[in-house]
Amino acid sequence: MKEVVVLSGKGGTGKTSIVGSLAALADDKVLADCDVDAADLHLLLSPSERVRNEFWSGQVARIDEDKCNECGLCQELCRFDAIKDFRVDAVSCEGCGFCSHVCPTEAITMRESMAGYWFISDTRYGPLVHARLGIAQENSGKLVAVVRQQAKQIAEEQGLDYIISDGPPGIGCPVISSLSGAGLALLVTEPSLSGIHDLERVLGVCRHFGVPAMVCINKYDLNEENTRQIESQCLSQGVEVVGRIPFDNVVTESIVQGVPVVEYSNGNVTREIERMWHLLR
Amino acid sequence: MIISIASGKGGTGKTLIATSLALSLSDAYKVQLLDCDVEEPNDHVLLRPEITGSKAVSISIPKVDEEKCTYCGQCAQVCAYNAIAVLGNQVLTFPQLCHGCGACCYLCPEKAITEESRETGVVEWGHSNGVGFAHGKLTVGEAMSPPVIRKVKEYANNKDGIVIIDVPPGTSCPVVEAIKGSAYCILVTEPTPFGLNDLALAVETVRELDIPCGVVLNRAGVGDNKVEDYCREKNIPILLTIPLDTEIARLYSRGIALVDGIPQWKSSFIQLFDKITEIVDERSRSAKR
Numbered sequence: 001m002k003e004v005v006v007l008s009g010k011g012g013t014g015k016t017s018i019v020g021s022l023a024a025l026a027d028d029k030v031l032a033d034c035d036v037d038a039a040d041l042h043l044l045l046s047p048s049e050r051v052r053n054e055f056w057s058g059q060v061a062r063i064d065e066d067k068c069n070e071c072g073l074c075q076e077l078c079r080f081d082a083i084k085d086f087r088v089d090a091v092s093c094e095g096c097g098f099c100s101h102v103c104p105t106e107a108i109t110m111r112e113s114m115a116g117y118w119f120i121s122d123t124r125y126g127p128l129v130h131a132r133l134g135i136a137q138e139n140s141g142k143l144v145a146v147v148r149q150q151a152k153q154i155a156e157e158q159g160l161d162y163i164i165s166d167g168p169p170g171i172g173c174p175v176i177s178s179l180s181g182a183g184l185a186l187l188v189t190e191p192s193l194s195g196i197h198d199l200e201r202v203l204g205v206c207r208h209f210g211v212p213a214m215v216c217i218n219k220y221d222l223n224e225e226n227t228r229q230i231e232s233q234c235l236s237q238g239v240e241v242v243g244r245i246p247f248d249n250v251v252t253e254s255i256v257q258g259v260p261v262v263e264y265s266n267g268n269v270t271r272e273i274e275r276m277w278h279l280l281r
Numbered sequence: 282m283i284i285s286i287a288s289g290k291g292g293t294g295k296t297l298i299a300t301s302l303a304l305s306l307s308d309a310y311k312v313q314l315l316d317c318d319v320e321e322p323n324d325h326v327l328l329r330p331e332i333t334g335s336k337a338v339s340i341s342i343p344k345v346d347e348e349k350c351t352y353c354g355q356c357a358q359v360c361a362y363n364a365i366a367v368l369g370n371q372v373l374t375f376p377q378l379c380h381g382c383g384a385c386c387y388l389c390p391e392k393a394i395t396e397e398s399r400e401t402g403v404v405e406w407g408h409s410n411g412v413g414f415a416h417g418k419l420t421v422g423e424a425m426s427p428p429v430i431r432k433v434k435e436y437a438n439n440k441d442g443i444v445i446i447d448v449p450p451g452t453s454c455p456v457v458e459a460i461k462g463s464a465y466c467i468l469v470t471e472p473t474p475f476g477l478n479d480l481a482l483a484v485e486t487v488r489e490l491d492i493p494c495g496v497v498l499n500r501a502g503v504g505d506n507k508v509e510d511y512c513r514e515k516n517i518p519i520l521l522t523i524p525l526d527t528e529i530a531r532l533y534s535r536g537i538a539l540v541d542g543i544p545q546w547k548s549s550f551i552q553l554f555d556k557i558t559e560i561v562d563e564r565s566r567s568a569k570r
Contacts, residue, residue, distance in 0.1 A: 009321050011291010011450040016475065037451040038289050038479040059361065079382055091457055091490070096382035097361045135485045138454040141424065169291035169450050170320035173424040192534035194296065194323040201321060204421035222527065223534035247527070252503045255473045 001155050002183045003148075003163040004280060005034070005211075009198030011169035013188045014218040017251055018273065019166040020044035020260035023125040025277045029162035031123070032151040033130040034178040036116070036143045041166045044260050047121030047128050055118055055131065055146065057139045059095035059110040061088045067107035074099035074108060091136055115139055118146055120154070127154050140168070141177035148178070162281075171205045179205065185213040186242070186280060191226035199230065203239065216243035216276060243276035245269055283437065283444045284557060285463040287487070289479030291450035293469045294499040294523070297533055299447040300327040301540040305550035307411040311442030316416035317459035318449040319402060319429040325416055327538045330409035338417065338432045339398035340381035340425075345372045349393035356385035356394060377424065402429035406436055413439065427458040434459075443554075452479075452486045460487060464561050466494040467520065467553075472504035477511055484515065493564055495557065500525040518560070521553045 006015045033041040075083040082092035100108040118131040129151045151163050167178040189199040206213040220227045254264035262270045286299045303314040316324040354367045364378035386394040401423045406415040415436040417429040437444045448459040466487045470480040487494045495518040502525045532542035540547045
């Protein structure tokens, strides 16, 4: 079984459109949407929800006003500025529990918080594991870990060849959680100076965690000079460029229609994504 | 006044808006731009600021003095992140998991734990074309961006002027950390189902924080009209519309700010700011009433 995670560093480079297309092209796979705080893959795959689970994670402090003698120790020790005027700001609280351990009147308790949901759905392309992190919640990395673990279990039970996952933008906690231990990272970039800068950083994360990476340059013809720069930088780092997708409004049109672009058009974009899948598999 | 620029979905044009807004206002106001997208900061690519200073961002992690330690296990018990463990006659620490809360150190009955700092990023500051600038960079391989974001925000030193904050994509803790304390939040989106889905999540986030918001619709002309319908229904103003234009995309790809490449856009950004000022003033008047 091979786990392919699609990442980008910079947001909006086309990860989800590519994962949707790979969903249509690959046989015997399970799909995972690891972008749990702005998940979009379901908009291309029309899933029907089969299983819904609550995601309980992290704790939030709560002060019992009747027991609190307003000594202020909790406020003084909290490093996250989460306590003001003897009240807890649940959004700032990181759930460390320091306050609850030191409160002399035992007025502070820690409570588990429901931080979102995860789902297993059926799509016409195969099973999809996806999630919804609650608004303004922490622990996106833990929810990503749940999504990956469920996808892996499905792949093992059903003897599937691939796990294909749509990763979050950035290089921090949920990206690391999506990437560590995966078989291959497909990095989707665009030929802008920002795209080049961000690709460099996410390549660094792949190296740090020892995950082999390949690169796809989306909208490559928007700036062919920058495209050449990306290619030569990849070459010098021994990273293969497996796709060069031209800019074409059919991609946006396919998103509006809610279908993967390879099922919407049979033009250059589709041919290039098909070619790329042959190199990835 | 602090104005943050957020989006939910990545790649909708936050950086384009943040940099052009800052450059458009710098003639008339004292403006500071803080890039809080510390995982992938890009404002510097367009502003090319002269960097005049930098400082490491560190969190405090435990250091155990094994001579004093009695292996009682109190530290492991109080750590909510499993960042310290006691196994027989050994204490193991996992710096990557530590949030730096300080509980283990404070609660150790033997006073065997002190704190040392671990670098997780850097903040750099400087200026560009009259715009004060600061950004943070999370070290590659590090997971936690909020401490770096908090540090960048400490460089807001412009109470009477305008502080513009470029927010990371998403809706979780780094976004909240960046947006907190803003007088207004601009949400940048595009007219597609992805843009709408993530806009709705971003709106919920800013409403949770009780910050007023308005929309900039980028790459208008492709896609559908559902973002406009949504904004009408939710009573969210569309403050500015930028058409899909490969010329704009090409300028961006070369690292040229929109208002530098096409100066006619300046007046649109000044109008955008005037609309925001009006909304924020009206809001503070009605709060006083």
